[in-house]
Amino acid sequence: MMSLFDKFQSLSDARHALIQTEPSPIGTRIDEILSSTEGRVDGRSVILAGTNNYLGLTFDRDCIAAAHDALDREGTGTTGSRMANGSYASHTRLEEELAHFFARPSAVVFSTGYVANLGLIGTLAGTDDVIVLDADCHASIYDACRLTGADIIRFRHNDASDLEKRLRRLGERTTNALIVVEGIYSMLGDQAPLREIAAVKRRHGGYLLVDEAHSLGVLGAHGRGLAEAEGVEADVDFVVGTFSKSLGAIGGFATSHHPQLDMIRYASRPYIFTASSSPATIASVRTALQIVDSRGELRQRLWANAERLYHGLSRLGFELGPEPGPVVATLLGSPQQGVAFWHGLLDHGVYVNLVLPPATPGGRALLRISVSAAHDTTQIDQIIAAFAALKPMLDHHEQE
């Protein structure tokens, strides 16, 4: 009989074939964090360009001061779930502030973005329902779908006409269908064609959920995300997001214009059966949310950096994701090439994320760079220079 652990052997073998030495591109140990854009890995100082810290708020003075204050006043943790003893006044205030920020009647705070997707999607849809999701959606959305027992149907990535075709096939069932897309996709950094998707929803019915994990604070005049930027917020029934990227902390939320959203608190197991975020986390997120609203110049700086990096790498001839954004993906040939290139970048003082199939769309290896408003132009240029210096590695490979 197989042991419980046998099924991990092939994963372990695959990893070992690719990576035998430290530092490892998978689960890299960052020895020291020096600022929102600098750290130490394996004895080297590196520019952090793989941390989703889009607005650079992890070291914002006001966010840190708010967290310190809450830590002193309310202690290290809530030691309980939102349903029991883990709803402090600050959790409720944050929900009110999120609702106000999104101009929707209510918002629910969860312990992480992953849990927010499980808690909302996993509770909304039931066995007789149907979820139609973009094929490139994040694992948390796929996992949430599995919790529902609903029929799960994928449509081709960013293809509104494919979505329409699949909705048409569903006939009457579309009335209750939950359509799920993301604002900015986490791997290639491309944006959903949300105006077209909203139009499809208007024609066929159903509910539209947008995960703005990578677009909150990044897109829209107020930073509310892609729905705001595209002017289709009225068509978006549910917004899910995370505190772990532009807001620089950890946690997640859902908001909706349906007043019934509040009722999921009584049914959502991922809301009920896990402890709530610590008071310090909630305090820093509340401050970060105010900053998103009040300091639009951070968004401008982020986008200037994103454009500079994207066009710099594009001029060098790298194959990139389809459009500039806070995530700039460089597509590589093979996982082996990815590992070698990642090490090369580290030697040049640049830390990025290596992402390997099957976590990548199209089965390609990619280097995922995340840009921050806190990067200065010199750092962006250093990243470009490191890629330029290593480019011959790829060209050599192509000739083989």
Added chain:
Amino acid sequence: MVHLERLAPPDSNLRPDIDLVSELGLDSVKVMDLMLDAEDEFNISVPLNVLADIRTPNQLAQAINKLLESR
């Protein structure tokens, strides 16, 4: 089968009862992508939850037939 030929490694011996994942080495994402093509060909939608039980091209054909009949 036609769609499978495109996704399978060259010179694999495609049989109706070949295990798509353990024998053919397709990862779960490739199997899901294979479905998108099959769905268009037959103008049906095969929910992912049905796909979870499918291991071979034969079983896939049966699942598609069942969906076509139930229309």
